[in-house]
């Protein structure tokens with residue numbers, strides 16, 4: 175394995191040779207791309223083009239059914255880190271009164287991002303409704319080729335291409351494309367073929383599975399559902415208002431080993447519960463130090479984290495609203511939903527059904543079978559961009575313009591968000607926003623983390639565009 179340390183790029187001038195103001199092309203208008211356009215419009219000084227094939231401001235997360243709730247309380251969802259009440263205040267203007275701890279609909283959040291973009295950025299931003307197919311370096315800048323053949327010249331390109339569709343879980347090869355397998359539950363009408371009494375197997379038991387359970391209820395589904403994942407863990411609930419006090423943050427000493435960190439966090443969580451406090455404070459208290467801890471782990475420690483600790487981390491860190499988990503509890507109590515822990519061993523198309531074989535966790539070798547009408551892939555976004563990144567990212571990875579980490583968590587980036595080339599050097603005019611940066615930051619998925627990165631990149635670009643070109 176090659177370990178490539180990011181080389182911080184100098185603050186190079188990003189001025190355009192013709193007009194002075196840099197021409198910034200943002201690829202992707204989900205949360206990250208739209209938020210960057212908003213921040214750049216506030217500071218001014220750049221010619222910004224946003225390229226997005228779908229509605230601006232939504233992305234996968236917020237172009238969704240009205241009954242899907244945010245997984246983060248409203249008070250933490252502001253687009254602006256320096257104005258934490260912005261989303262709550264905007265919601266009030268729409269007649270929605272919410273407490274800071276309320277989990278508002280994700281579709282409403284998409285409307286907030288779209289409306290903020292329309293008010294702040296749209297007047298000075300060129301929006302092109304298209305897919306970017308290719309990017310090539312040209313004379314110190316970039317040539318952006320759109321899928322329809324149009325070309326745009328750019329001084330700076332920001333890749334904000336977001337959440338790829340889930341990868342097909344190993345073992346399901348024989349049912350992929352069968353019509354009984356939903357590969358991507360985020361596609362519009364993805365669940366339309368599932369009849370009210372059809373049996374369903376969800377592969378994955380995280381937040382995407384909860385979304386699908388809510389969507390099935392909304393469409394009147396009443397058939398038996400099984401949900402399978404390696405450990406059968408469901409997301410844990412957020413701390414509700416009126417619950418026990420949150421435990422204090424745990425202090426991680428500088429230089430603590432991987433084992434020590436895991437031990438400290440685990441012990442602090444247990445001590446909190448024993449003392450009648452909520453463990454949530456321990457996990458939330460790590461928010462500001464998570465990226466630093468991740469950066470200090472060796473490649474071997476990171477792999478151990480991914481293999482052994484990640485499943486526990488995910489359910490404690492990426493929590494669900496209590497109201498959603500109450501729906502799950504009722505489904506389980508009525509026998510309509512069974513959670514299975516195991517590993518898929520194979521799958522076949524049968525008569526008007528599919529058979530899925532899996533090895534139950536802990537049951538040495540025994541293969542069990544589930545016969546269902548539909549299988550839905552709820553494993554969440556694929557992080558391997560060499561597989562899931564589409565022609566644009568796949569091409570940039572293949573040509574060495576971008577570098578993916580050996581664990582295939584995402585793109586390697588410098589602290590500014592500058593993309594790294596295959597040789598480990600940092601670009602001065604190609605940046606990455608969004609969860610593709612998790613190879614270097616680990617916890618870089620939700621709006622509270624993304625909005626800070628967006629604001630920091632806007633500042634960096636503004637400073638860089640003010641640097642006088644020296645030739």
Ligand SMILES: Cc1cc2nc3c(=O)[nH]c(=O)nc-3n(C[C@H](O)[C@H](O)[C@H](O)COP(=O)(O)OP(=O)(O)OC[C@H]3O[C@@H](n4cnc5c(N)ncnc54)[C@H](O)[C@@H]3O)c2cc1C
Nearest residue numbers: 202204205206233234235244245306335336337608620621
């Ligand atoms: C189902 C789901 C629910 C979530 N819920 C929450 C939540 O409640 N709270 C929270 O804080 N976070 C949530 N998240 C995390 C989420 O990742 C972030 O909040 C945020 O939406 C990520 O925005 P993004 O712009 O980085 O990526 P995305 O929202 O995925 O947007 C990327 C955009 O890039 C476009 N694009 C891709 N390739 C190209 C190309 N070649 N050319 C042009 N455009 C392109 C896509 O069309 C898309 O619109 C959720 C994530 C998912 C998947």
